[in-house]
Amino acid sequence: MSESLVIVGNGMAAARLVDELAKSALGRYAIAVIGDEPRLAYNRVLLSSVLAGETASHDIELKPADWWRDRGVTLKYGCTVGEIDVGRRELKIANEESISFSKLVLATGSTPLRLNVPGVELPGVHTFRDSRDVDLLLTLAAAKKRVVVVGGGLLGLEAAYGLAKAGAAVTLVHLMDRLMERQLDAPAGALLKSLVEKKGIKVLLNANTGRILGERRVEGVELNDGRRIEADAVILAAGIRPNVALAKEAGISVNRGIMVDDQLQTGVSDIFALGECAEHRGICYGLVEPAYEQASALAQHLAGRNAAYGGSVVATNLKVSGVGVFSAGEFLGSDRSEAIVLGDFRRGIYKKLVIEEGRLIGAVLVGDTADALWYFEMIRSRERIAGVRKDMMFGRPAATLAAAA
Ligand SMILES: Cc1cc2nc3c(=O)[nH]c(=O)nc-3n(C[C@H](O)[C@H](O)[C@H](O)COP(=O)(O)OP(=O)(O)OC[C@H]3O[C@@H](n4cnc5c(N)ncnc54)[C@H](O)[C@@H]3O)c2cc1C
Numbered sequence: 187m188s189e190s191l192v193i194v195g196n197g198m199a200a201a202r203l204v205d206e207l208a209k210s211a212l213g214r215y216a217i218a219v220i221g222d223e224p225r226l227a228y229n230r231v232l233l234s235s236v237l238a239g240e241t242a243s244h245d246i247e248l249k250p251a252d253w254w255r256d257r258g259v260t261l262k263y264g265c266t267v268g269e270i271d272v273g274r275r276e277l278k279i280a281n282e283e284s285i286s287f288s289k290l291v292l293a294t295g296s297t298p299l300r301l302n303v304p305g306v307e308l309p310g311v312h313t314f315r316d317s318r319d320v321d322l323l324l325t326l327a328a329a330k331k332r333v334v335v336v337g338g339g340l341l342g343l344e345a346a347y348g349l350a351k352a353g354a355a356v357t358l359v360h361l362m363d364r365l366m367e368r369q370l371d372a373p374a375g376a377l378l379k380s381l382v383e384k385k386g387i388k389v390l391l392n393a394n395t396g397r398i399l400g401e402r403r404v405e406g407v408e409l410n411d412g413r414r415i416e417a418d419a420v421i422l423a424a425g426i427r428p429n430v431a432l433a434k435e436a437g438i439s440v441n442r443g444i445m446v447d448d449q450l451q452t453g454v455s456d457i458f459a460l461g462e463c464a465e466h467r468g469i470c471y472g473l474v475e476p477a478y479e480q481a482s483a484l485a486q487h488l489a490g491r492n493a494a495y496g497g498s499v500v501a502t503n504l505k506v507s508g509v510g511v512f513s514a515g516e517f518l519g520s521d522r523s524e525a526i527v528l529g530d531f532r533r534g535i536y537k538k539l540v541i542e543e544g545r546l547i548g549a550v551l552v553g554d555t556a557d558a559l560w561y562f563e564m565i566r567s568r569e570r571i572a573g574v575r576k577d578m579m580f581g582r583p584a585a586t587l588a589a590a591a
Pocket of ligand 1: 268295315462472477
């Protein structure tokens with residue numbers, strides 16, 4: 187008889203894990219997936235494209251209903267798991283139903299951070315995390331509302347772009363002195379700001395949100411330096427927090443995320459965690475590729491093979507059409523590294539390649555991201571770059587031609 191494997195959360199990590207299990211351990215497990223969103227698992231990354239009107243909401247489903255059915259997966263969506271009884275190996279679903287498990291995987295993702303400022307509970311303050319949020323933001327944009335987006339990272343920029351494209355008047359406020367400061371150096375951040383402003387978005391840097399103004403609903407934002415921005419709505423895009431409450435209440439070790447080892451196992455045997463809710467070697471990833479690498483390692487482990495997840499090298503791509511931005515690895519560099527830099531700001535292009543001990547260790551590209559994947563592969567593989575170094579800034583075709591000559 188198949189062993190029962192229950193996955194909590196029906197997001198991107200869960201869907202990939204089932205896909206991998208179907209390939210490597212078919213029939214070994216009776217799989218149930220319980221998710222609280224009221225629809226089949228979808229590609230969350232593409233919510234930005236849905237908001238920008240570039241993809242239809244129904245086109246972002248990861249797998250059709252019959253894919254899950256054909257693999258014998260029991261799907262419960264629109265159901266919140268409220269409690270894990272570790273001793274009895276049982277989960278309690280919000281409507282009192284219980285479900286038992288032999289193995290459990292937590293794939294509960296993250297929640298947007300809510301700022302700790304007065305007014306944050308007012309109607310008109312929203313986040314950008316799931317497809318219900320996107321429906322709401324599209325309604326705001328269609329009504330030509332004035333919107334303040336708080337946060338100039340990837341998510342805030344994509345929210346601002348989508349809203350502006352759909353008709354809203356958007357001001358983006360960011361605490362730091364440059365956009366995407368965790369992925370870009372100062373020149374890249376400055377260029378990005380000018381490119382984003384050309385899309386009709388007003389950008390305020392060094393802008394610390396002091397409070398959200400309004401009596402019965404949002405009327406504006408006041409910054410700590412006294413500046414005021416009138417607004418009908420505020421979108422919070424100032425970071426995420428892994429969903430760990432379920433694990434914590436069950437006595438499973440958590441830090442920022444649910445702590446897992448190289449087999450993605452939590453402190454309790456046969457209970458695993460992956461994706462944005464998990465913390466591996468001190469890192470909680472906020473991107474999908476690490477979740478997929480974790481899913482692959484966990485599926486191998488659950489199939490009885492030797493497998494270990496050793497961490498991920500991450501890259502970021504901004505999805506704002508006409509504004510290519512890519513960043514990977516150690517893009518700032520250090521005393522031990524050197525950088526090849528090309529800046530053609532008039533044409534909106536900036537590229538920086540960071541090299542250490544004959545290897546590419548980081549890259550930032552703005553405006554021309556054609557070779558992003560090539561650079562990323564070099565960073566990941568840690569291959570020596572002597573053969574292509576002279577021409578690598580000019581792209582793969584130029585560098586490989588020169589190397590062959
Ligand atoms: C707008 C947007 C754009 C993004 N763009 C990029 C990008 O360009 N590149 C990139 O790498 N990443 C991007 N990300 C991040 C990426 O989507 C996440 O890293 C990825 O979805 C993580 O997958 P996950 O399965 O861990 O979490 P999720 O996909 O969030 O899935 C977790 C699921 O668990 C459910 N859940 C939580 N608690 C419970 C419970 N108690 N009971 C039942 N269900 C529960 C949640 O509702 C959710 O459906 C983006 C995210 C957003 C929001």
